[in-house]
Amino acid sequence: MSEPSTIGRAIRTAPPPATSPRGEAITLRGVSKLFGPIVGVDHVDLQVEAGEFLSLLGPSGSGKTTLLMMLAGFETPSSGTISLGGRDLTRVPPNKRGVGMVFQRYALFPHMSVAQNVAFPLKMRGMSRAESELLVEQSLARVRLEGYGGRMPAQLSGGQQQRVAVARALVFQPPVLLMDEPLGALDKKLREELQIEIKTLHASLGITIIYVTHDQEEALTMSDRIAVMDKGRIQQLGSPIELYHEPETGFVADFIGKMNFISGTITRLNDGRVEIDVSGQRVSVERSQLGGRHEFARGQAVRVAARPESIALAQTSDDAIRVEVETSIFLGSHRTLVARTPDGTQLQVQLPFVRQTVANELRGTAFIRLEPGALRVFGAEG
């Protein structure tokens, strides 16, 4: 991304907006996929808006890739329907779907030049060489690879290969682009560069992107909305901010960002608020902070989830959680304390960096306090 201006130039030379692709909405209704007795995808309902950047985020085996394969047409749903812009796609073969796809390991045809690779979808659509030449050049320019058409894929770096794959997937102006962990094979720096490039492309083309990843940071950076998947189901669907601050299940809370789980007991319940004794600190939280699926009762054991940045050091021991500090890590903009509660739970506490802070010398026993408004409360097992 050393020359962001090249992207701007490429867009200016691109064809007028009338021919540029426009996103279309995708609707999944009750989509399931069984592999013998194994449930890959379990009754997924999902509405993706036209032009949206939606990530499917989850650990491996969560069903996110299977879902994408059904969108691309490489797997057929065992039940349910998939439609694109009002057109039913459920039984349409992959080559008739007209959706673009970018694969994790580039999937460039090694026996064809870069230009031949990019021209492939145009050739499949019966376009002559002369017609496709200009489109191929424009598509390569869009990913900052002007003049690379004559090279073979093996002569390009991983990042360049993936950019060719993006150019190839976009050249036929599909309304939807599916991306299957497209940056998974690249190193961190390149990944971050390409994340920004893909975001920029998305903004300028207005197409719908469905992006599969297991990297929550990547999902948070890039998406309009994220569908967090686990065990074949969408656990939560929401904006990055919603998922980060209001996770509905313990799984989502744990999967997105850094999260501490501290055990507590409910001491009082009334209409609006719940009081919890969290290993010594009494906190009062709103009912809306309780994780969705559980009924709570007085005396019930709960798990209180607190982000490292919503925990602070306390000056006094009363109404605070006693911890043993294990290490203190300097991270430039802030400092992370690794501490352990009396029941053995390890916590990470993020302290704002202050010169000469006491935390520099902090060892042994300390007291911390949770910020009640930022907590989420989950049942003991969910």
Next chain:
Amino acid sequence: MANATAAPDRSLAGQLSRPASLALALPLVLLLGFAFVVPVVKLLAGSVFAPDATAEHWLRIVREPIFLRILARTVRTAAIVTVLALLLGYPVALVMSRQGGRTAMLIAACVLIPLWTSVLVRSYAWIVLLQRTGIVNSTLLSWGVIDQPLRLIYTEGAVIVAMTHVLLPYMILPIFSSLRSIPPELDRAARNLGAGPWTSFRMVTLPLSLPGVYAGAIMVFILSLGFYVTPALVGGPQNLTIATLIGQQTTDLLNWPFAGALAGLLLAVTLGLVAIFRRILSFGRAT
């Protein structure tokens, strides 16, 4: 592809010093020297020094048209066997590479078990099938398709069928291994970009499997040119190939100098055809 870029050589050979690796190759070099190079050189030398220098045996090949006719027939048979093995073997390799687990294992077993069985046994099996009172004839007779037993054995057709069967694994295995090394997402990418199953095969899978096709075809072709056992058993006297002819000269007629000349001719033709083959292939790959 990407993983073909030079990785640091961590293999055993990379860690050995040069003299040490030469020493490892020595037993094989000695064995090949004594068991292959020396006899071949002696045989070839015998065709021109018997005991004085003479071109008589080589001239005989040219003078009597029967020998060149046998050579031409051998080359033609080898070419037919290669094409048949390719047509029969490619689909098997394709199915094998697309299947997972048990099915692939079953097909692999069907391909490999014949390979582990002696060529002699498999050739005799064809005699059992094709002879006058063999299984094929008796079945056709009992179905009433024919009145008289067909003459199946000791024909060129029998040689071709049996040789194709015997050599089929040498075609299937290289094709299978090159098909297996094609990443499955390439076919998916082609399908996604608008290619139907057949177009995807024609434009992606087939071109990428050609190295395996070339390897299999060269192997089957070379093996067919010098094949002895099967033509000798199912071919009979009218269907001499160059290899059975050489066998006749050495064992029945004890004409070693002439056998040497024929062997030299076979060797030269084989090397020549392989060179032409490679030339064509490297040309095909460059474009």
